[in-house]
Amino acid sequence: MLIKEIVIIHKSLIVRKGLSAVLETYGRPVTSVYAKYAERDIAVLNKSIILADVAFSGAMETLFRKSGVSRNIFGGIASGKNAARDKYKVIIDINDSWETLFSKLDILFPSASVYINRESLLTTRETEILKLVAKGFKSREIAARLFISRHTVITHRKNICGKLGIKTPSGLTLYALINKII
Amino acid sequence: MIRESTKLSDVILGNLNLLAVLSCFDIRPGTKEMTIGQVCGQKGIDAGFLLAILNTYTFDDYFPRIEDIDASKLIEYLKRTHRYYAEVTLPGIDSLIQKLIRNLPSEKTPRHIEKYFNVYRKEITKHMKFEEKFLFPVLKDLMAGKRKNRAELKEFFGKLDNDHTNVEEKLKDLKTILVRYIPAKADEHTVFELLYTLSVFDKDHFNHSSFEDKILIPKLKQLLKTSAGRNAD
Numbered sequence A: 001m002l003i004k005e006i007v008i009i010h011k012s013l014i015v016r017k018g019l020s021a022v023l024e025t026y027g028r029p030v031t032s033v034y035a036k037y038a039e040r041d042i043a044v045l046n047k048s049i050i051l052a053d054v055a056f057s058g059a060m061e062t063l064f065r066k067s068g069v070s071r072n073i074f075g076g077i078a079s080g081k082n083a084a085r086d087k088y089k090v091i092i093d094i095n096d097s098w099e100t101l102f103s104k105l106d107i108l109f110p111s112a113s114v115y116i117n118r119e120s121l122l123t124t125r126e127t128e129i130l131k132l133v134a135k136g137f138k139s140r141e142i143a144a145r146l147f148i149s150r151h152t153v154i155t156h157r158k159n160i161c162g163k164l165g166i167k168t169p170s171g172l173t174l175y176a177l178i179n180k181i182i
Numbered sequence B: 001m002i003r004e005s006t007k008l009s010d011v012i013l014g015n016l017n018l019l020a021v022l023s024c025f026d027i028r029p030g031t032k033e034m035t036i037g038q039v040c041g042q043k044g045i046d047a048g049f050l051l052a053i054l055n056t057y058t059f060d061d062y063f064p065r066i067e068d069i070d071a072s073k074l075i076e077y078l079k080r081t082h083r084y085y086a087e088v089t090l091p092g093i094d095s096l097i098q099k100l101i102r103n104l105p106s107e108k109t110p111r112h113i114e115k116y117f118n119v120y121r122k123e124i125t126k127h128m129k130f131e132e133k134f135l136f137p138v139l140k141d142l143m144a145g146k147r148k149n150r151a152e153l154k155e156f157f158g159k160l161d162n163d164h165t166n167v168e169e170k171l172k173d174l175k176t177i178l179v180r181y182i183p184a185k186a187d188e189h190t191v192f193e194l195l196y197t198l199s200v201f202d203k204d205h206f207n208h209s210s211f212e213d214k215i216l217i218p219k220l221k222q223l224l225k226t227s228a229g230r231n232a233d
Helices: A013-026 A054-067 A083-087 A098-108 A124-134 A139-146 A150-164 A169-178 B008-014 B018-023 B036-043 B047-058 B071-103 B109-143 B150-159 B165-181 B188-232
Strands: A005-009 A032-034 A048-053 A074-078 A090-093
Touching: A005 A013, A013 A098, A048 A054, A054 A074, A054 A083, A090 A098, A124 A139, A124 A150, A124 A169, A139 A150, A150 A169, A169 B109, A169 B165, B008 B018, B008 B036, B008 B047, B018 B047, B018 B071, B018 B188, B036 B047, B047 B071, B047 B188, B071 B109, B071 B188, B109 B150, B109 B165, B109 B188, B165 B188
Parallel strands: A005 A032, A005 A048, A048 A074, A074 A090
Antiparallel strands: none
């Protein structure tokens, strides 16, 4: 299975930012970050590797049952002892050293999924925005079309450029034409 | 560091990309055992200026101080590099893209790349024309002590596009897309030559822009400040 998304769900800003930075260094940038379980998007979680606060384990159990998501792709984030540890494939402890943390990430990201297709990293929303950028729409116009804020469009655009390694609108148009996205 | 006593042939052998720079000073290979100082003496070139240029292109951590560069010589040099880009580099890239198109007649990708490059070429040509028509003459006038009235300066600043980032990023995007998406059946020598030419141009243009951004524009601002001070007297 080719994992497309990496999601962090944790109430602590420091943990979210810190773990995102660790995963960036590890070579698997995080695609979505949520502060609460309730903010998650089921469609995204269905095709994601999820690192969630063990405090959400009850909600995660419900998700396993409802969506049939394999618990093999779940990592828990904990500090100290917690009863829910056995529900996760790995438990990342906030006190883990670099070595321990990276060896745990190796379990979570088996070699087969490390060589991901960068193109497929784009989320459905990002592809939608890429199409509009490639057609020459400005962020303001895209925001109005998709009923989202201009700030959100800019964040998506930054993520698209980061994932594709292409920075200019005309470069994105060329990418979209070659890959038959438009 | 490259010095006046360095043999020109050693400089060229150390960095073949400098041939394009030297060509703008009308210096060609075949200078036997001559040092840079000797070649400059023979051709009437300011050795200090040539050394500043050669060292900038050779050492990433070297950049001359603004007071060490004669702005009028720099303008002449930049004009010559513009001509080199327009007459040699850009047509060279275009002919390699045409070669790819001929090589892959049924593929759309080289055609898309051609279109992208044509837009890029127009943009960079427009930018160079602006500099030659407005930036360089205004600077020369100010250096010669000529005053500019408010309307002239307003028109100039309205047109001043000092942002080179966009053209640089576009060139980098082209390289990225070529490496990733050129069909595998494309002639590898053409692809290699195209990527190599783009990389040399990218580096060259980066240095070219640095001279404009770090020397000419601060010089312009400095002159405008002096000129405004004189106007107030």
